[in-house]
Structures are given as C-alpha cells and as structure tokens.
Amino acid sequence: MISPRSNAALKEWAVVCRALADGRQTLLIRKGGIQEIKDGFQVTHRDFWLFPTYVHQKAEDLVPAVHAEFEAVQTSRPSSGTVPFQLYATVEDAVKVMDLERLRALAGTHILSWDCVAARYHYRNKPGVHVMTIRVYRRPTLVTLKNTPRYDGCVSWVDLDQALDTEGCVPVLSDAEFGVRLADIRARLAGAGIVA
DSSP states (O other): OOOSEEEEEEEEEHHHHHHHHTTSOOEEEEOOOGGGTTTOOOOOOSEEEEEEEOSSOOGGGBOGGGHHHHHHHHHTOOOTTEEEEEEEEEEEEEEEEOOGGGGGGGTTSSSBOHHHHHHHHHGGGOOOEEEEEEEEEEEEEEEEEEOOGGGOSSOSEEEEEEEEEOTTOEESSOHHHHHHHHHHHHHHHTTSEEEO
16 A cells, blocks of 8 residues: 655666666665665665666666667756656565575566676675565656755655655556566565565
C-alpha cells in the first residue's frame, strides 16, 4: 500500500529511473553518497519518490546494451534548476549483501556493469551493498519541482519541500509479473545477506 502523499525522495541515476519506469529493472544496488560514508546507506524510507539525477552517471558504469539509451537520457536532461517527479516506489525487500560474488547472480536484473557493482561494493574500503527490490508506480502526470541547494550533494535521501500526491499512481508491472520478479530476486540472493 502506498502513502497518499509523501515528501521522501531517493536520488537515483536518471538512466536507472528510465529502466525502472519501463519495468526492465525492479531492484536498486545502493552504497550511499560521500556524505553518508560514516554511517553508510540506510533504508530510511519504505516508500518514496524517485529523484532522477545526472551526477556521476556515465556510460561505462552501464551494461553495453544501454549505452545508446544513456546518450538519449543525457540529451533529454531537464532544464537546469528543475527536478521532474513521476515515479513512486515501495520497498518490498531490502538485503545487505556482504558477499561480492553473490551479486553476480543478479546479472540481467539491472543495467549496471559488473565493474560498477564491484566498485560500489568496495567503495571506501567498506565491503557490502544494499539490494532493494522495489515496486515502482507511475504518476499520471509529471510534477516538476524547483531544485534547491538543499537537494544537492552526494546524499541518497532528500526530504522535498512539499509532499507530492500519489493519487492515480499505477504499478509499472502487474501484480503477477512483479511477484515473479520478486521471487526470482529472492532466489538469487537466498542466504546472501541480512535483512536491512
């Protein structure tokens, strides 16, 4: 069940947001931003808006099949100073994975390259990542908010200045399809980590 309104937002690469919007990806592999290194990434919210970002995303961090799409995403970047919101997500599973090799089992379920996954795992010499399986919903109309300096910086979570209405949001995947994806990810990660 999604909240009727929320101001919680998770920053994620715009190209990954597109894969989530299309239903090609239903998980996120997170480590945390520079400003979060002391405590590490935490699953602070169980439902949130996806805040598309263009900072740090680059083609070499993606599987080759999406390199052309990456260029299209870069070209269609919104005007400076604005952030578009249309995707809402709920966390169905969150697991902290401490076995790098187990992450290989997720190949094909996300668009990140193996080198990117491994770099996140080892970032700042603190092994481990969070894998969040999320149910993504699309709002019927796009909402554009003004970006503020408070939203900037290498952080994962942002509290928006205003709560956005989730009325009319519909799931990107059917219940049946999402159920299959969730079961598949759970099987791939069975015994791989601890529930976050």
